[in-house]
């Protein structure tokens with residue numbers, strides 16, 4: 001469940017509560033149902049899973065990012081000073097970071 005989804009739900013509640021004639025019981029039931037949907041769609045990680053994910057991510061990012069710092073002869077020859085292989089490494093590292101952000105894991109930053 002993301003902060004955006006929670007904010008959207010809060011806005012929805014505010015909007016419905018503005019209506020004096022709205023049935024409070026129905027609003028509460030709808031909100032509970034929506035919260036269950038959000039929880040089911042984005043199950044959280046246990047602390048143990050999170051710890052392992054952080055270790056895996058640190059290893060994976062180091063493996064993809066470190067060689068780019070060293071570069072290679074192809075990098076030197078490329079107009080952008082980054083060969084296709086090393087550019088692909090950086091792209092993959094960025095995909096890893098995107099998923100980590102989506103999972104709320106922010107303690108891995110290579």
Ligand SMILES: [Zn+2]
Pocket residue numbers: 071072073074075082083084085086
């Ligand atoms: Zn290279």
